[in-house]
Amino acid sequence: MRLIENWFSERYSENLQLSFRVMDQLLSVKTDFQRIDVFETYDFGKLLSIDGTVQLTEKDEFVYHEMITRVPYFMASRKPRSALIIGGGDGGAAREFLKLGLERITNVEIDSQVVEVSRKFFPSLASSFSDSRVTLIIGDGAEFLKENRDKFDIIIVDSTDPVGPAEVLFHKEFYNSVKKALSKDGIIVTQSGSPFYQPNGLKLAYNGMKEVFRNVSVYTAFIPTYPSGFWSFTMGSDSPLSARGDEVDPGKYFNARVLEGAFSLPQFVYELISG
Template sequence: MELWFTEHHNDCIGYSLKVKRTLNSEETKYQKLDVIESEFYGRVLVLDGILQTTEKDEFVYHEMIVHVPLFTHKNPKNVLIVGGGDGGAVKEILKHDTVERIVLAEIDERVVENSKKYLPSISYGLNDKKVELMIGDGIKYVNEHKNEFDVVIVDSTDPIGPAVGLFTEDFYRSVYDCLRDDGIIVAQTESPFIYGNLINKLSKMFKKIYPIVKPYICTIPTYPGHLWTFTMGSKKYDPEAVDVNNIPEIETKYYTPELHKSSFVLPKFLKDIFEEA
């Protein structure tokens, strides 16, 4: 008998993966957590029935949420990740020699523990000496740390369950205060095909707070709608003004200096969503 995992959205669409076996399934303090081994995408982390990352395509999401802001900032030394307990963002940040300190604020320690055990190709950076692991409420952590970070990366799940508070204006204002005078925030802001209204709402919030607001995109095979957005809020640096000739060569599978520029070119319907905000 074949076993399939299906992720559902809006009670009308789904995305399915054929499963070889279930490696772990548990109810954590905050959410339902599953780690499965799929036929095509390798090992997969699932939270509350929503696919978070896979061994096969994780590099797309993690490279784009990390390298675009870090190569936009002139000298990123201190980086905060809110969420991101799988360690994928940490793995990419460690490729930047200027970074001296990485704080990972993850509310659910079981995400970290399962990722270390079952997803070592993604999570191995969590043991690096530059990484400070803070298990607890990322919103509370941001509120308690002012003018401390060069870049804040909001690597959250969908706006349900424990991640709801990471999609509010109060949180983005707190991040502004947490950033230094030339700081940058990047948040994953979902698929325009599934969450167009949310993207419009978030764009309005960002524009109230940050002088430079730039959305950018990539394509992620296992995320709903496939086309994915990130929103950058910057106090000083314009990501489209970066001289790509000065971007150093690092090991990537998706991100390139040319892609840094082109990721800010939006399809017409998506540009309309942001410009209406």
């Protein structure tokens, strides 16, 4: 990743980019799967980029990690006790599940270097991997599910966007293998991109899940350092989804009202997934 006069820019398209002024480039490494960069920025603390795309910054990662874990946790009809994380090699999702008191967390990350980088530069996320309740597996999430015989109350897909190595994680075949690994009343959530800049990612996830699960819902959150600042998550279950809002302790973004309000989709998003 080449910096221009100490600015790191993420291109949202040929014609739009968000740029962060950086103090230092702490790492740039090409792994078997992707390019990983770490920058020390002025306004957002450390920033992790994969293939030129912001994955997280220290300042606003709380939004993504709270929303991908707490929403399914509090939408389950009974209190979840186990979770499978596909991706999530930074450790942020596992950290949030630990906070929620889960007893058993399996985290399958395809790229060992993401874990190593996070251990070195983002210890407040990666320290979750040292907890005895977390089992870290380096491997392909789709392959893992083919062999797996365990059941999980929540499965989340905390992957890069549906181009490149993560594409398979947005298809019906994958959701079928997810379904076999879910316990009764289990819930899957995947990050599904910016409805504004990546409408096809959201449609892919929604339509794929619709073919496999009885109930599918989309919710959104504000994530300042992701394209458009507006991010979607897609949730599926064969059981009815209803909020256990009275049990909620607020996070930094999440609270009982957000648990309800996040499902209020702007009309253009509603039409995107209905059409």
